[in-house]
Amino acid sequence: MTILYLLGALSIGAGLFINxxxxxxxxxxxxxxxxxxxxxxxxxFHLNITEAEYFTFDxxxxxxxxxxxxxxxxxxxxSHRYIDLHNEPAKSQSIYFSAxxxxxxxxxxAYLANHIAVMWIFAEITTLAASALIYHHRNKLALxxxxxxxxxxxxxxxxxxxxxxxxxxxxxxxxxDSLSFQYMISRATTLxxxxxxxxxxxxxTGFTVKAGLVxxxxxGVDAKDKAPGPxxxxxxxxxxxxxxxxxxxxxxxxxxxxxxxxxNLVIGISxxxxxxVATVYMIKVKNIKRMFAYSSIEHMGLVMLAISVGGxxxxxxILHIVLHAFVKSSLFFQYNQIxxxxxxxxxxxxxxxxxxxxTGAIVILLGFISATAMPPSGLFVSEFLIFRALFEGHQIFxxxxxxxLLTIIIWAFAKNILKVLFTPLTNFxxxxxxxxxxxxxxxxxxxxxxxxxxxxxxxxxFVQLIKESVMFLS
Numbered sequence: 001m002t003i004l005y006l007l008g009a010l011s012i013g014a015g016l017f018i019n020x021x022x023x024x025x026x027x028x029x030x031x032x033x034x035x036x037x038x039x040x041x042x043x044x045f046h047l048n049i050t051e052a053e054y055f056t057f058d059x060x061x062x063x064x065x066x067x068x069x070x071x072x073x074x075x076x077x078x079s080h081r082y083i084d085l086h087n088e089p090a091k092s093q094s095i096y097f098s099a100x101x102x103x104x105x106x107x108x109x110a111y112l113a114n115h116i117a118v119m120w121i122f123a124e125i126t127t128l129a130a131s132a133l134i135y136h137h138r139n140k141l142a143l144x145x146x147x148x149x150x151x152x153x154x155x156x157x158x159x160x161x162x163x164x165x166x167x168x169x170x171x172x173x174x175x176x177d178s179l180s181f182q183y184m185i186s187r188a189t190t191l192x193x194x195x196x197x198x199x200x201x202x203x204x205t206g207f208t209v210k211a212g213l214v215x216x217x218x219x220g221v222d223a224k225d226k227a228p229g230p231x232x233x234x235x236x237x238x239x240x241x242x243x244x245x246x247x248x249x250x251x252x253x254x255x256x257x258x259x260x261x262x263x264n265l266v267i268g269i270s271x272x273x274x275x276x277v278a279t280v281y282m283i284k285v286k287n288i289k290r291m292f293a294y295s296s297i298e299h300m301g302l303v304m305l306a307i308s309v310g311g312x313x314x315x316x317x318i319l320h321i322v323l324h325a326f327v328k329s330s331l332f333f334q335y336n337q338i339x340x341x342x343x344x345x346x347x348x349x350x351x352x353x354x355x356x357x358x359t360g361a362i363v364i365l366l367g368f369i370s371a372t373a374m375p376p377s378g379l380f381v382s383e384f385l386i387f388r389a390l391f392e393g394h395q396i397f398x399x400x401x402x403x404x405l406l407t408i409i410i411w412a413f414a415k416n417i418l419k420v421l422f423t424p425l426t427n428f429x430x431x432x433x434x435x436x437x438x439x440x441x442x443x444x445x446x447x448x449x450x451x452x453x454x455x456x457x458x459x460x461x462f463v464q465l466i467k468e469s470v471m472f473l474s
Contacts, residue, residue: 001039001042001043001046001051002039002051002052002055002109002112003051003052005035005039005105005109006105006109008032008035009032009035009101009102009104009105010102010105012028012029012031012032012035012101013098013099013101013102013105014098015028016028016029016094016097016098016101017094017095017098018094019094020090020091020094022090022093025080025093025094025097026080028097029076029080029097029101032076032101032104033072033073033076036068036069036072036104036105036108037069039065039108040062040065040066040068040069040108043057043061043062043065043112044057044062044066047059047062050114054113054114054115054118054180055109055112055113055114055118056112056114056182057112058112058114058468058469059464059465059466059468059469060111060245060248060249060318060465060468060469061111061112061245062112062465063318063322063462063465063466063469064111064238064241064242064245064321064322065108065111065112067237067238067241067322067325067326068104068107068108068111068238068241069108070326070447070450071233071234071237071238071325071326071329071447072104073443074230074233074329074333074443074444074446074447075100075104075230075231075233075234075329075333076100076230077443078229078230078233078333078336078443079096079097079100079228079230079231081336081440082228082229082230082336083096085340092136092138095132095136096132096133096136096228099129099130099132099133100129100133100231102125102128102129103126103129103130103133103234103239104234104238106122106123106125106126106129107122107126107234107238107239107242109122110122110123110126110242110245110246111241111242111245114180114181114182115179115180115181116164116167116179116180116181116184116203116249116250117164117179119245119246119249120157120160120161120164123157123160123207123210123242123246124153124157126210126239126242127149127150127153127154127157130149130223130227130231130235130239131146131149131150131153133227133228133231134146134149134223134226134227134231136227136228136231137226137228141226142226144222144226145222145223145225145226145227146223146226148218148219148222148223149219149220149222149223151219152209152216152218152219153209153210153219155209155216156205156206156207156208156209156210156216157206158206159202159203159205159206160202160203160206160207160246162202163198163199163200163201163202163203163204163206163250164179164199164203165199166195166196166198166199166202167179167184167195167196167199167203169192169195169199170191170192170193170194170195170196170199171184171187171191171192172192181249181250181252181253184253185252185253185256185472188253188254188256188257189256189257191253191257193257193258193259196253196254196257196259197259197262199250200250200251200254200263200266201266203246203247203250204247204250204266204267204270206246207243207244207246207247207250208243208247208270209243210239210240210242210243210246211240211242211243211244211246211247211300211304212236212240212243212274212293212296212297212300213243213270213271213274213297213300213301213304214270214273214274214277214301215270217274217277217297220235220236220240220293220296220297221290221293221294221297223235224236224289224290224292224293224296224332225287225289225290225293228336229289229332229333229335229336229339230332230333230336232289232292232293232332232335233328233329233330233331233332233333234329236292236293236296236328236329236332237324237325237326237328237329237332238325238329240296240300240321240325241321241325243300244300244303244304244317244321247267247304247307248307248317251263251267251307252472252473255472255473256472264307264308264309264310265308267304267305267307267308268304268305268308268309268398270301270304271301271302271303271304271305271308272301272305272398272401272402273301274297274298274300274301274304275297275298275301275302275305275402275405275406276405277294277297278294278295278297278298278301278409279298279405279408279409279412281294282294282295282298282408282409282412282413283408283412285347285412285416286346286347286348287345287346287347288335288338288345288346288347288350288416288420289332289335289345291347291413291416292328292331292332292335295328295371295409295413296324296328298406298409299320299324299328299371299379300321302320302383302386302402303317303320303321303324304317305386305390305398305402306320306385306386306389309386309389309390309393309395310389310393310473311389311392311393312385312388312389312392313385313386313389313390313393314470314473315385315466315467315470316382316383316385316386316388316389317386318466318469318470319381319382319385319454319455319458319466320379320382320383320386322454323370323378323379323382323451323454323455324371324379326447326448326450326451326454327367327370327371327377327378327379327447327448327451328371329447330363330367330443330444330445330447330448331363331364331367331371331444333443333444333447334360334363334364334367334441334444337357337360337436337440337441338350338353338357338360338364338420340434340436341353341356341357341433341434341436342428347416347419347420348419349425350419350420350425351419351420351422351423351424351425351428352421352422352423352424352425353420353421354421354422355424356430356433356436357436357441359436359438359440359441360436360440360441360444361421362441363441363444363445363448364417364420364421365417365421366445366448367444367448368413368414368417370448370451370452371413372409372410372413372414376452376456377451377452377455378451378452378453378454378455378456379451379455380455381455381456382455387399387402387403390402
């Protein structure tokens, strides 16, 4: 089924690339949604089965595949809406949707890859597909963002490749068959710790560009700013999750060795620095898309902090990336409506949004409440568990420092969001404000409600998938 899914996604992507008919475009993207969900359901009912040698339907991969497939539906829908409103040329549409399909498929297969080299390959494919989408506007700013993203991602891919070489050296032999995550975990106690440390440093650093963490977070912020709203939603949710998966699977190898404490220190330093960087930029940010992007850096920092402290933190980390993906994608989907009203993304040129689009304004308000982990946000549960893990791990100083930083972030976020929603603008021409249909916000409501439901009253299968994802971690 995995090979059929890959071939199907490539065929649909190729068909979209050569197609110039709008109706055929709708049919092909709808067909991909059916394929995506068919593959996801198949994966769920074949848990822990390995296919095509390099792909395993483990709990973590299947869980995030469910998240990806859920977010893919509004991503494709809002992409069609975005393209239609901008009257894009047929060629531009073809490139956009072809790259979108390849991006979604590559992310999904990266989740399921049971071999570090295979995951590396699909991570590079996501870079190529995302680059085509970031450059969609074909202007100077888009070109700048694209080249920066390509350059930093190229460096990160090189880092991961070097890390893979060091992993093979840690085994004492360079057999490609030995680099599956399961095999590495089973041999963890026999690995050469010197090479394993070097491997983890390079692999961790390489995946930080996808996960949006210090030190390589800058490319992701620019990419989300320059990309169309629906693409920014994917980059800030499911693609960041892919980066976390790459780090987490490598960490599971380390967690079964005596150098786990050292790895926790590396991850913890990156986590605290990421939250600190997000705080600094959130205070002074003026661009609403970049504000959402920096908020994502804060959340990924919290995820890494949870992993570094262990215990209940492992569960909290997986729960957090799932809930964050739904919340943050909803905010980026709403961004396009904001831009249609104001034709600007500068927060100081946006205001009184409740007057022009009350349905969308409620999405922004709920998204803010959710992103800042205020009750009844589902993220309140995962953040509470993270703080509990820090307390139980006797990391009181870090706990106090993070709480202080998060308080500053909430203040900065609230100041900007309340301005966007309620502060009237001077010299704003209301005669050209378009009428935004309420149904355009329904998908965002669904995502936010889903995040609340999964956080507060998670179903048994959801809890079980998370628990199985963090097995063999102490």
